[in-house]
Amino acid sequence: MGVDLAVQIGGLSLKNPIMTASGTFGYGEEFSPFVNCADLGAIVVKGISLLPRPGNPPPRIVETQGGMLNAIGLQNGGVERFIQVKIPMLRELKAAVIVNILGDSIDDYAALARRLDPLPEVHGIEVNISCPNVKKGGVAFGTVPEMAARVTRAVKDNTSKPVIIKLSPNVNDITAIALAVEEAGADAVSLINTLIGMAIDVQSRRPKLANIIGGLSGPAIKPVALRMVYQVAQVVGIPVIGIGGINSLNDVLEFLIAGATAVQIGTANFINPGLSGELVQGLEGYLRENDCKLADLVGSLQT
């Protein structure tokens, strides 16, 4: 008999808790030789803004110990091109699609939510609040509870789709942000986005990234991500989606035990593009062998 892997994230019903993280899975099609996107819980597409963005000059990526820094600069073709070019392709893939959105202002986020709201191919919206608020001198929305709450409200007011707020780890108290966005109506939170880091080429005395700083991802950040997921899951009532350095079934289980209802696979997709599909099977096998329900696992940490 089949094991039940289905999970509920707010109003969103997913086949299973294995999702892919924004910016690490393109728009799905790049991975179609390696994984059947329809088998995944959901795919979260690369962040979309209102207008096209060129992204940062290269070099944009550099490897660090156990991780990588990226400074892609949120390159994307803008929401209109996304709807024209990517949506038809995503329909073909039969994937549950969550669109990750980003903006410079509250109005941007609201406009994006409104524009995506009528599209049946979009199953949910994930809001990247790690972006700088241009009106507030570039302070990231995600670092101030009040700003995070305002973004959340703006998005919720403009869509009937489930809204996931993606939290930044570059804060003192991530639970305060999580509580603020829950209060503001978020259906779920996902965490963590990248830690801010930097690398220097000693020979040339230049930063290794043209943008100087970039986002750290990969196994190096897993302990920080797991801690934050645990802390947030303790205080919020909405589902928590765990992200950060996941590259094995064991990692998935750690996040579920810490309190995540679902997880997203990021950097590991680059190393093994078939990983997300393998993890769905791996999780199913684990539950069968241990005769255990998914719900029994979530938040089951013994302290």
Place this chain on the structure above:
Amino acid sequence: MGVDLAVQIGGLSLKNPIMTASGTFGYGEEFSPFVNCADLGAIVVKGISLLPRPGNPPPRIVETQGGMLNAIGLQNGGVERFIQVKIPMLRELKAAVIVNILGDSIDDYAALARRLDPLPEVHGIEVNISCPNVKKGGVAFGTVPEMAARVTRAVKDNTSKPVIIKLSPNVNDITAIALAVEEAGADAVSLINTLIGMAIDVQSRRPKLANIIGGLSGPAIKPVALRMVYQVAQVVGIPVIGIGGINSLNDVLEFLIAGATAVQIGTANFINPGLSGELVQGLEGYLRENDCKLADLVGSLQT
């Protein structure tokens, strides 16, 4: 002709910029088979509190990808035992000694500073402000600029020795804390302390650390540390001491180029207990071969 490695940290003159990080070098003696402590810029001893502390129950350490988590729990014998037992031994080692102090309250810090002030063996005081402020419900001193400034003032008012404030990386904006402690009279800042992380044993569904959470150190955190050192060095006028994941000459150079006047070696001491001594020689060799002065290196990042 010898290369000049001397650096000035506030009123503190160091032979060279290679120091060892608190909690990773014991009280020096443990390393005497492997390095001549007198050859180092300074050794920073394990954090000292007013009264003895037992520390956390085991397990206290766990390895993670590219790093380790520790939850030692600030075990130490208290300042009186330190003065009785460790000071005579440190005198023998002829090392420049910086004492790392920690407390539950502003008064604790003040009392520790006062107690250490008359000791000629103590060359400087490093203040660990990552500890929870018991009176403020456990919020770490180092996460609120005003609290960090108050600790700094309390220590400065009670000692004539150079005071280094050791910053916590678990904040949104480390430059705000750095500016606050500079304003409050700190002679230097050192950063970073550990990132807070966690690991779970899937089999037993228990945290791998008895304390549940612990501090992440090692190469995994280097990109975050380097970024923070760079950001802080941009805004403060006092010397910055770089810490985090340093395990090679190349790492030392990255931190100096980012703006650190000196560095501390932490976790890497566990893997190669002779490393700090080797780095002094390595740095000297580098400067000689590149016919370059230490001061030319510090903050020389080309952006």
Place this chain on the structure above:
Amino acid sequence: MVALQYVETGCIQQNNQLNPDSFEMQIYAPQIAQRAEPGQFVMVSCSEVGRSPLLRRPLSIHDVHGDTLTLLYRVVGEGTAVMAAMGTGDPISLLGPLGQGFTIAETDHHCLVGGGIGIAPLLLLARKIAWTQPKAGITILAGARNRQELLALEKFAAMGTLHISTDDGSEGQHGFVTQLLGNMHDTALAVYTCGPTPMMQGVAKLCREHGWGCQVSLESHMACGIGACLGCAVARSGIHAGADKYVHVCKDGPVFNAEVIWA
């Protein structure tokens, strides 16, 4: 329309050291080998998933024989050092074949210009030209810093006319490989080049002056190799707005018409 790309665990048949820095690795990897086109590359895993080094490394497909493909690589850092330590019989994970390779021009004289390790992708190109256009002339211009760093010369010599230059004059013409190209006088030349950026820019400039078609094979730091991370951006020549300011080496390239990159 699913691209034919594979994650394949190949089996190392040989890993021979050619000079102090360079190695040639033959790998039994039928899925990728059978589909490889000249100028395409593979992403090589130099460790277990999640272990150090983390990311795969991009390497051109140097040659193919049946189910076996050959990589020609220079040890420059951690990943290539791990590869150098591998031996016959070891498994190695490859992702490929990736990218847009060379487009063989309709002409009767092809000129392949390689600098240093940049010679790597040109061998399979020469083979395919010889196979698809048996009557066309092939000239190979190979440059390197010194005699020791010249690689795969016999193989290239067997494919066409080979001219050599070294920066130190220890073999062939003393000077840069661009000078060899400057000596070419054919009007209908199709040029294909791979090597250090300044060299390729020099080649592109000469081609522009002579009106020769010029395809360049670029390098860029890569995380995914399949167009997903957008890490491998390189600015286009000319002014392009928004998301079109950059091309992506792994997906749009690594081979580009030179004018797409350098106006």
Place this chain on the structure above:
Amino acid sequence: MVALQYVETGCIQQNNQLNPDSFEMQIYAPQIAQRAEPGQFVMVSCSEVGRSPLLRRPLSIHDVHGDTLTLLYRVVGEGTAVMAAMGTGDPISLLGPLGQGFTIAETDHHCLVGGGIGIAPLLLLARKIAWTQPKAGITILAGARNRQELLALEKFAAMGTLHISTDDGSEGQHGFVTQLLGNMHDTALAVYTCGPTPMMQGVAKLCREHGWGCQVSLESHMACGIGACLGCAVARSGIHAGADKYVHVCKDGPVFNAEVIWA
């Protein structure tokens, strides 16, 4: 008073697989080998500095012959798996000799009780007892889950009287090694034990009942191995205040009198 401890790059002479999980590695490492005492350990580096796995791994010194020391280890995770893949001639970095080993009691009958891989430190102990107290009796009680997991039996048999137990009865007495100890009736027995914690607690309890001296060799997760990180704490028996609540396995041990740990 500088302790004689070294970071020494040894040379692997042999790395033999003894059963599916266990290996015996002989390493030429004169500085450490010449100074090793029974019950001491080394911290083994399973990678380059800063690479994965990061930390050194603690392993007991199983045996010493001249300038060569032997480790007996079970593959349980990443570090020991890396060791298992090493071969003759490979370099391996050791930090040691570390810790406080066994103190050989003044008695005429010594009993060494090992469970599973815990047998490792007892061989060198047996050798030293035989050497310093040639007239004393040595009884070795070796327990394991099954016949396959019994290790180094011939070597122990040569040192004294050997009794064996297995959990599944596939060799020797069916049951736990503590039962073998329960059969001993000597009054002046000195007991030394290493193995799983529950087993050692059982041994310590029997010793308390019989009034035998009991030394136990503990394990704990370690970062430094030299008393600097305070990571390897184990609670003392009884109530101790402040910094004295715990002992540190790497520096105060790994060998303790049983009553220090279990009252």
